[in-house]
Amino acid sequence: MFSTTKKVLVVTAAVMSMSSMVQAGVPAAYTPCSACHGATGKSAIPIYPSLAGQQAAYIVKQLKDFQSGARKDPTMSAMAGLAKGHEQEIADWLATQ
Template identity: 65%
Template sequence: MKKILLVAAAAALSVGSFSVQADGGQMYSSLGCSGCHGAGGKSAIPSYPSLAGKDAAWTVKQLKDFQSGARKDATMNAMAPMAAGHEQAIADYLAGQ
């Protein structure tokens, strides 16, 4: 019984990981981006920019600039590295919002 549960849990994690990698919307939410930038990238707080509808290439560049330190913001310099490898998926999701 324990082996079956373990196998089922491992399969769920594998499927979950794949869907997070493939789904920029899930990644955006799971990283907590919506806490500042709003659901679907539509910020309700003027000091945090809305990202919905932005050009995907622009969003990818901003994330990479925050990751490298080329662009400075204490919060984003800490948050952007968590999106490493998922920049394009997140950017494509936001562009479609």
């Protein structure tokens, strides 16, 4: 497992790269997701799944299931809430990665 310090460093690096990600065509709503799932949806951290290339309908369903509580995970439930209203945009972009 990653220590709290390592998690903070990963999140900090993601936040610092957010503006460059948006400039590169990454949906702004995806930028918080990139801390765990990678800047292009390809996770470098084995415990977090890569989302690149997933079918858009699957991604939308998973985000909505986390938002509604149908699927439970404390971190993802909170993070999926940040994507509310942007699920399809995020999913469409990830599907093309």
